[in-house]
Amino acid sequence: MSESTSADGASATPGGSFELDFGVVHLKAQNITERVQLLLASTLSVAVLGVLSMGMWSMARDARRDDEDD
Numbered sequence: 486m487s488e489s490t491s492a493d494g495a496s497a498t499p500g501g502s503f504e505l506d507f508g509v510v511h512l513k514a515q516n517i518t519e520r521v522q523l524l525l526a527s528t529l530s531v532a533v534l535g536v537l538s539m540g541m542w543s544m545a546r547d548a549r550r551d552d553e554d555d
Contacts, residue, residue: 501519505512 501517502515
């Protein structure tokens with residue numbers, strides 16, 4: 486007897502419904518695989534972290550310029 490240790494591929498993963506609601510923006514999609522949902526969530530989180538870090542970097546740079554002017 487032999488056992489199969491291979492996992493099911495992404496094509497075997499059933500799709501699910503995905504809903505995102507931010508008040509004004511409402512996104513609803515049907516039959517999206519888990520892999521695509523994780524990719525969208527990770528891309529969105531990296532983008533948000535990038536925007537926050539750029540904002541903090543800009544604030545620190547402006548504060549340094551203000552200190553040099555004094």
